[in-house]
Amino acid sequence: MIHKPKKNCKVCDAVLIGRADKKFCSDYCRAVFHQSNKESISPLVQEISKTLLKNRSILRALNPTGKTVLSKSQLHQKGYNFMYHTHSIQTKAGNLYHFCFEEGFMITEQDKLVLVRQEQK
Numbered sequence: 001m002i003h004k005p006k007k008n009c010k011v012c013d014a015v016l017i018g019r020a021d022k023k024f025c026s027d028y029c030r031a032v033f034h035q036s037n038k039e040s041i042s043p044l045v046q047e048i049s050k051t052l053l054k055n056r057s058i059l060r061a062l063n064p065t066g067k068t069v070l071s072k073s074q075l076h077q078k079g080y081n082f083m084y085h086t087h088s089i090q091t092k093a094g095n096l097y098h099f100c101f102e103e104g105f106m107i108t109e110q111d112k113l114v115l116v117r118q119e120q121k
């Protein structure tokens with residue numbers, strides 16, 4: 001006796017009976033599946049996500065020790081996009097940090113930046 005692997009509808013998880021290449025139990029589930037795929041991440045969101053991840057890796061590469069001082073133009077040269085960051089933190093001392101995920105920096109006087117890294121919890 002041959003055991004065929006049981007297949008389930010991709011949407012409602014109902015057991016599928018019939019053709020081996022079936023993915024949905026009904027036309028309704030097929031429609032729901034294609035509709036929700038269409039509503040997935042828009043190109044703008046994808047673009048910004050890419051920029052944030054690129055910013056993060058630039059900061060990470062320039063900051064191997066966890067604290068590095070460099071100039072703003074050095075970040076520009078690497079292709080850093082100053083328009084996008086994930087969050088900002090203002091310390092009690094009044095210093096403002098911008099972060100791309102766990103990698104961040106504070107802009108000091110003139111063109112200087114202090115790169116920092118947020119502690120992982």
Ligand SMILES: [Zn+2]
Pocket residue numbers: 009010011012013014024025026029
């Ligand atoms: Zn279904």
